[in-house]
Amino acid sequence: MKWIESAYIFLIDMNTRPGYYFHRMIWLGCISVCIPVILAGFVYYNFVINKEKAVIREDNQTSLLLIRDRVESLLQSLEEQSLQLAIDPIISASFALPDFRDNVDYQLDLLKAITIKKYSNKMIGDIVFYNDMTGQLFSSNDGQIRNGKIKFHADLDKVMNSDQLSQWLPLNRGKSQDLLSYARKLPVISGGKPSGLIIIYVKMEVLRTYSEDYSGIGISNSKLITVLDNDNKSILYSNKSSPINQPLLSTMISILESADLTSDNFIAVDENGKSMIFSHFKTAFGRTYLSMIPEKVVTDRLNWIRTYTIIQVILFILIGIISTLIVSKKNYSPIKQLIHFGRDISEGRIAKKGNDISFIRECMVYLQNETKLLENYRSKTKNTLCERFLQKVIMGNLHGFTEPDIKNECESYGISFNQNYVVLIANIENLYKERRFLPEDKPIISYAVINIMEELLLQNKTKITGFVFQSIDGNNVALLQFSRGLSEEETIELASNYALSTSESISRYLKLEMSVGIGKIYAHISDVSLSYREAQLALQYRIYKDAERVLYIGFLEHAKKQSMFFYPHSTEERIIKSLKAGDLKAAEVALNEFADVTRSSESYNLIYQSYHVLLSAVIMSFEKQGGSTLEMMEYNLFDQLRNRHTSCEILDWFHEDLFPLYLKLIGTNNFVTRNASLKQVCTYIMDHIDSEISLVQCADLIHMSPSYLSRIFKKEVGTSFMEFVMVCKVNKVKSLLLDTDQKISDIALLVGYSERNLNRIFQKYTQLSPSQFRLFHR
Numbered sequence: 001m002k003w004i005e006s007a008y009i010f011l012i013d014m015n016t017r018p019g020y021y022f023h024r025m026i027w028l029g030c031i032s033v034c035i036p037v038i039l040a041g042f043v044y045y046n047f048v049i050n051k052e053k054a055v056i057r058e059d060n061q062t063s064l065l066l067i068r069d070r071v072e073s074l075l076q077s078l079e080e081q082s083l084q085l086a087i088d089p090i091i092s093a094s095f096a097l098p099d100f101r102d103n104v105d106y107q108l109d110l111l112k113a114i115t116i117k118k119y120s121n122k123m124i125g126d127i128v129f130y131n132d133m134t135g136q137l138f139s140s141n142d143g144q145i146r147n148g149k150i151k152f153h154a155d156l157d158k159v160m161n162s163d164q165l166s167q168w169l170p171l172n173r174g175k176s177q178d179l180l181s182y183a184r185k186l187p188v189i190s191g192g193k194p195s196g197l198i199i200i201y202v203k204m205e206v207l208r209t210y211s212e213d214y215s216g217i218g219i220s221n222s223k224l225i226t227v228l229d230n231d232n233k234s235i236l237y238s239n240k241s242s243p244i245n246q247p248l249l250s251t252m253i254s255i256l257e258s259a260d261l262t263s264d265n266f267i268a269v270d271e272n273g274k275s276m277i278f279s280h281f282k283t284a285f286g287r288t289y290l291s292m293i294p295e296k297v298v299t300d301r302l303n304w305i306r307t308y309t310i311i312q313v314i315l316f317i318l319i320g321i322i323s324t325l326i327v328s329k330k331n332y333s334p335i336k337q338l339i340h341f342g343r344d345i346s347e348g349r350i351a352k353k354g355n356d357i358s359f360i361r362e363c364m365v366y367l368q369n370e371t372k373l374l375e376n377y378r379s380k381t382k383n384t385l386c387e388r389f390l391q392k393v394i395m396g397n398l399h400g401f402t403e404p405d406i407k408n409e410c411e412s413y414g415i416s417f418n419q420n421y422v423v424l425i426a427n428i429e430n431l432y433k434e435r436r437f438l439p440e441d442k443p444i445i446s447y448a449v450i451n452i453m454e455e456l457l458l459q460n461k462t463k464i465t466g467f468v469f470q471s472i473d474g475n476n477v478a479l480l481q482f483s484r485g486l487s488e489e490e491t492i493e494l495a496s497n498y499a500l501s502t503s504e505s506i507s508r509y510l511k512l513e514m515s516v517g518i519g520k521i522y523a524h525i526s527d528v529s530l531s532y533r534e535a536q537l538a539l540q541y542r543i544y545k546d547a548e549r550v551l552y553i554g555f556l557e558h559a560k561k562q563s564m565f566f567y568p569h570s571t572e573e574r575i576i577k578s579l580k581a582g583d584l585k586a587a588e589v590a591l592n593e594f595a596d597v598t599r600s601s602e603s604y605n606l607i608y609q610s611y612h613v614l615l616s617a618v619i620m621s622f623e624k625q626g627g628s629t630l631e632m633m634e635y636n637l638f639d640q641l642r643n644r645h646t647s648c649e650i651l652d653w654f655h656e657d658l659f660p661l662y663l664k665l666i667g668t669n670n671f672v673t674r675n676a677s678l679k680q681v682c683t684y685i686m687d688h689i690d691s692e693i694s695l696v697q698c699a700d701l702i703h704m705s706p707s708y709l710s711r712i713f714k715k716e717v718g719t720s721f722m723e724f725v726m727v728c729k730v731n732k733v734k735s736l737l738l739d740t741d742q743k744i745s746d747i748a749l750l751v752g753y754s755e756r757n758l759n760r761i762f763q764k765y766t767q768l769s770p771s772q773f774r775l776f777h778r
Contacts, residue, residue, distance in 0.1 A: 053302070082182055088113055126179070127140045127199070130197050159199065160185070208237075229287060276292050277295055278290060390477075393528050415467070418484070421480070422482065424517070425538075460494075479528065482521075517534075518552040540645070543607050689751055733747055736750065744770050
């Protein structure tokens, strides 16, 4: 019983042990923590439960809305297809054809029409046309069926005797084959007794995939969704194996009829006394979408909140108790506060030896050691700072630096101040042709190149020292340092050998071609920017020295010659003439001759400007051929040419990009291709007249820019794109007004307008409202 006595002394009789006020402080602190935490947990539990239930109802409502939109769109689409089939001349005229019963050719055409309509929509299982006058039935699946051989005549009689002109209803044939039926009496415009009907059988399994619940509330398997028609009869279940029981459905229908709301949430009790959460939406066409979730499922799903709340309360109580102990102990003794502080900063790495003062002294020693570690970390970041300084050096951005400042910076980063300096720039050739890499992989390639250059520099550190880094403009740069005791020839030979080994290593390991430009030797660090610019200039000589991988500016300038150069106008004319004739091979041959002539000048500026002049001549020829200069300039041709640096790259660009583009835009097939594209756009507009149609959407369809499509549409069609879309919609409305009895609001939905916008646009083009137009023209 000793442990009971010890617990009593610790919890109740605190006066009998030392530290009375200290332990009372802990006891009162624990009580002050537990009571608010428990109350807060209770409030939090009720708040979260109510919020989660509200979220589930809202998610259920939103999910049902999405399902309604998907299924309603499909049902309306099928109704529209039924209407289009009903007003098809080959069907509507069959009732007035005297010899329809024996006219085999006409019957074959009719069968072909309904079969095409069936296979145009994967949801349709069968389409049936029934002519009551002749007693003949035509099925897209079974062909023609005579009156005496019709197996589902009861379905036909049920539809013919119905008061509605068109309706969704479950027929006996559909139930046996899991099909939903949409029946329409024929003819559409006749006001007398119907002469026949069209029935579209829709695959229920496809419809159910569109009524599946994709909400994130995690109770999709327990949710049942059903669709009711105008008479509150169920025409679609989301789960074939678990239909809703009829008593519960009747109770739910009576609630809906009494509430008369288009959407709502409510709870009903089934015959077994189980509560069900209902959500419903009514559409403008009278259909009702209803979802049902057992309330027990929702309650079971929220059980985790109770467990979570209990765990949180316990956790916060423990945290509160521990916090109370820590705070009380810290407030009780300033020396213990210092000890805890020492333990916190040392993370247990300091053992308490001797008295508390000795422990604090050990903590101070620990802080000193940590300071040294921080200094070591700072030294590791010196490479990044060194790279930034070298970037300033090669770009000549040392304004404001005095000679002592530059010397101090060099010494701090290990850069020798009294040596000769040479700058190398290493560039990858024809990277745009590499299929192994994406454009965004360029930094990774540069990183690999720099690592190889650094490795080669370490291998030759007895002869060469220096730094490898990336310049601000993205070049791979090596700043090499040489002893001033070496001659200029020896220095250049060492730099060239290093550049050549770099190019060979890149070719061997990365399978890439590299050119290296070498600047002149300079004896002062502030002149390195001159060597960098000279290395860039050396790389420009690649435009006629494609075969050389290492280019030293000193050798290039020494070998440079001033020769007479005349721009090859005759060769340019041959190129233009070949392009006009569509002879791509002759144009390429002439371009190669053009390159040989310009290369003979051995002048970067002359060669580069000659290619720009040739590009300008090609653009002028395109304009003379009737093309638009703006159309050609949309391709940023001069920017593309500017990004090609070698003669090989430039020739490839002319061969592979510019010449094919010219022939594409100005060739004999251009007009046909453009008209075919416009025809495709017009067909798309007519096929999607019931939806929003944008210029960007149609431009993506035919792989054109929106601005170019707008210009050629206006030029070829004679009206703007938006005007054409509105005229098509107005024509569709006229047809529906004359051929159907649909409401104006329904017609507006069929062409993707609100009723207000339809009235405004229709009056703009016909000077009549839709109602007036129907009255005057019918």
